[in-house]
Amino acid sequence: KTRVLAVANEKGGVGKTVTVINLGAALQQEGRQVLIVDMDPQFNATRGLGVEPDADAGSIYDLVAGDGSKTVNDVLVSTRWEGLDLIPSHVDLTGAEVELVEVAGREDRLKSALSELEGRYDFIICDTPPSLSLLTINVFSYAREVLVPCQTHPYAYAALGELFDTIDAVGQEINDGLSITGILATLYDQRTRVGHRILEKLKADERYGPLLLDTVIRANTTIADSADAGKPVVFYRRGSYGAEDYTALAREILSRPAR
Amino acid sequence: KTRVLAVANEKGGVGKTVTVINLGAALQQEGRQVLIVDMDPQFNATRGLGVEPDADAGSIYDLVAGDGSKTVNDVLVSTRWEGLDLIPSHVDLTGAEVELVEVAGREDRLKSALSELEGRYDFIICDTPPSLSLLTINVFSYAREVLVPCQTHPYAYAALGELFDTIDAVGQEINDGLSITGILATLYDQRTRVGHRILEKLKADERYGPLLLDTVIRANTTIADSADAGKPVVFYRRGSYGAEDYTALAREILSRPAR
Ligand SMILES: Nc1ncnc2c1ncn2[C@@H]1O[C@H](COP(=O)(O)OP(=O)(O)OP(=O)(O)O)[C@@H](O)[C@H]1O
Ligand SMILES: Nc1ncnc2c1ncn2[C@@H]1O[C@H](COP(=O)(O)OP(=O)(O)OP(=O)(O)O)[C@@H](O)[C@H]1O
Ligand SMILES: [Mg+2]
Ligand SMILES: [Mg+2]
Numbered sequence: 001k002t003r004v005l006a007v008a009n010e011k012g013g014v015g016k017t018v019t020v021i022n023l024g025a026a027l028q029q030e031g032r033q034v035l036i037v038d039m040d041p042q043f044n045a046t047r048g049l050g051v052e053p054d055a056d057a058g059s060i061y062d063l064v065a066g067d068g069s070k071t072v073n074d075v076l077v078s079t080r081w082e083g084l085d086l087i088p089s090h091v092d093l094t095g096a097e098v099e100l101v102e103v104a105g106r107e108d109r110l111k112s113a114l115s116e117l118e119g120r121y122d123f124i125i126c127d128t129p130p131s132l133s134l135l136t137i138n139v140f141s142y143a144r145e146v147l148v149p150c151q152t153h154p155y156a157y158a159a160l161g162e163l164f165d166t167i168d169a170v171g172q173e174i175n176d177g178l179s180i181t182g183i184l185a186t187l188y189d190q191r192t193r194v195g196h197r198i199l200e201k202l203k204a205d206e207r208y209g210p211l212l213l214d215t216v217i218r219a220n221t222t223i224a225d226s227a228d229a230g231k232p233v234v235f236y237r238r239g240s241y242g243a244e245d246y247t248a249l250a251r252e253i254l255s256r257p258a259r
Numbered sequence: 260k261t262r263v264l265a266v267a268n269e270k271g272g273v274g275k276t277v278t279v280i281n282l283g284a285a286l287q288q289e290g291r292q293v294l295i296v297d298m299d300p301q302f303n304a305t306r307g308l309g310v311e312p313d314a315d316a317g318s319i320y321d322l323v324a325g326d327g328s329k330t331v332n333d334v335l336v337s338t339r340w341e342g343l344d345l346i347p348s349h350v351d352l353t354g355a356e357v358e359l360v361e362v363a364g365r366e367d368r369l370k371s372a373l374s375e376l377e378g379r380y381d382f383i384i385c386d387t388p389p390s391l392s393l394l395t396i397n398v399f400s401y402a403r404e405v406l407v408p409c410q411t412h413p414y415a416y417a418a419l420g421e422l423f424d425t426i427d428a429v430g431q432e433i434n435d436g437l438s439i440t441g442i443l444a445t446l447y448d449q450r451t452r453v454g455h456r457i458l459e460k461l462k463a464d465e466r467y468g469p470l471l472l473d474t475v476i477r478a479n480t481t482i483a484d485s486a487d488a489g490k491p492v493v494f495y496r497r498g499s500y501g502a503e504d505y506t507a508l509a510r511e512i513l514s515r516p517a518r
Contacts, residue, residue: 011301012389013272017414042270042421044414091421094391101360130271130389132353154487155276155303162301162350192480194487221451228413228453 002117003258004124005181006143011159012130014151015186017044018223019249020127022242023147025232026250028084032122035076038089039064039110039135041096045127046088049079050230059090063113064138065099072113081235085121087114097134107174110138132166140170145181145258148211152188152198160208181256182213184249189219215249217242261376262517263383264440265402270418271389273410274445276303277482278508279386281501282406284491285509287343291381294335297348298323298369298394300355304386305347308338309489318349322372323397324358331372340494344380346373356393366433369397391425399429404440404517407470411447411457419467440515441472443508448478474508476501 007020017040024034038045039060043053053059058066058075078085100106117124126143128136140146146167150156164180171178185202189195199216202208218241226236233242266279276299283293297304298319302312312318317325317334337344359365376383385402387395399405405426409415423439430437444461448454458475461467477500485495492501 011272012270013410042414042418044417047414047417094421097392133356133392151272153483155301155306158303158306159301162353189480189483192483194480194483197487221448221453224412224448224451224453228456 002119002121002124003145004126004143005145005147006126006128006139007147007149008128008136008139009148009150009156009159009163010130010132010136011151011156014156015149015217016130017048017127018227019147019149019184019186019217020045020125021048022223022232022234022246023249023253024084024123024125025081025234026246027123027253028081029234029247030250030254033083033120035085035087035117035121035124037087037114037124037126039093039139040089040127040129041091041093041135042129043089043091046086048227048230049084049086049232051077051079051086051088053088053090055090055092059088059092061090061092061096063087064093064109065096072116093135100134106134107137107141111142114142132162137170137174140167140178141174144177145179147181148183149186150183150202151186152195154194154198157198157201164207179258180211181253181258183208183211184213185216187219188216213249213252215245215252217245217249261378261380261383262404263385263402264404264406265385265387265398266406266408267387267395267398268407268409268415268418268422269389269391269395270410270415273415274408274476275389276307276386277486278406278408278443278445278476279304279384280307281482281491281493281505282508282512283343283382283384284340284493285505286382286512287340288493288506289509289513292342292379294344294346294376294380294383296346296373296383296385298352298398299348299386299388300350300352300394301388302348302350305345307486307489308343308345308491310336310338310345310347312347312349314349314351318347318351320349320351320355322346323352323368324355331375340491352394359393365393366396366400370401373401391421396429396433399426399437400433403436404438406440406512407442408445409442409461410445411454413453413457416457416460423466438517439470440512440517442467442470443472443474443476445476446478447475472508472511474504474511476504476508
């Protein structure tokens, strides 16, 4: 059975895209077949995997809001790394919110577009934009699990309430199979007082503590350099903190099956 | 004449809110009267100034999408620092996008709501959410200047094209008085190869180079700690890198009048 993960947090810049790319690559290194689905109109996961968006070749836009002329097999591409495939995004996706306003079942467009992929991959991991709008709701309607990157900073911590409420609402109204697999502390810098404080706050919180993953992603320059090189960090520099942390995350996700 | 600045970049987590709060406070320290307008439904600028959002007291939502029962003077609050006022945000603002879809002149709601403030402040600085949607367009319709924080990282750099195109389009169709005052390099970490590379790329670019401000905001832990304390960095720790950099920015903005 394919595990389908949404990586989401409406706070911007918390490490959603970095987590999608690097968890995907680390799972591939563990021998799993992985598909990345980029549902962010800024297509950073596409770019971070070294793929150039191409309107002619097609993108997730064609599946979610296009005229139906392209199928999932038309737009799905392989990356340079065997067993790590991608459905790229494109800036056209920005228009999808408005284009789908009047369309019935607009929150289920992704789910119906990707239903034929069931069983073809061990993991399907979806990147989302920094908002709880229609694109993210589409991902919540399709996925069975949510991974919540949370920068150890008060603005990211404060965003969790609204995010959890939204996931609960989707769970009740649209997709009762959706549950939160875990909260991932990211960009953790042990030099800052605030980093420690927020990590402790997460651990102590009734709602968030039990969901906090053991793996903590440390802030480290290799992650930023690898994103610049268009490569996941496990392929960019194996012995780095980034590669270590995302490998640990992959193993922890494998050890925690979907609820 | 009041200078009205939009602080915008659709890439998440590039330091928009940190810049709004700290530039505002640094300008107040230079003796200017400053108003912060928080147009992000996640109300981080409100929180970062130590103010709790309160639906009864009102927020920017009441002015942009409410029933007209509240005026700008009802919702405007002073912060703990004399000469630094705020129009707070509230989570209700998330609904404004959808609520205003059918309303004529929906992009001008902010402009008409705040028109009576002309001349009351030296600076009005607006925070925006990480998207180019209706809330950000409202700010572009109202403001006369745009300050673009750009993290020295490839994802933030790549977002500039779409942002500039959007500002150009607003300038032609809605607000011909809008121009870009500058690009502010933020979260600059001289230890990373990518930090240097993106800064050099910005300087060398035909479109972005001439707009790049001299001030560069360095990544430093005091900024994160001050945000956690609900205080601008110039009030949190005067001698820190953060206080130095945002004071330099305030002086540079004062020396570069609106185009
Ligand atoms: N562990 C880390 N160490 C250092 N830098 C990191 C780390 N994780 C993420 N970053 C950097 O932080 C920035 C934000 O990361 P990223 O773009 O993945 O966040 P995001 O949540 O996807 O942002 P958005 O909300 O815009 O989609 C990027 O510059 C990225 O390289
Ligand atoms: N110069 C800096 N040094 C250290 N940390 C910084 C600096 N500037 C911003 N930050 C931190 O980076 C994160 C992102 O900053 P901020 O929230 O201001 O960005 P934003 O662009 O407003 O994000 P969003 O897109 O979610 O609105 C925060 O955790 C903030 O404290
Ligand atoms: Mg992202
Ligand atoms: Mg912000």
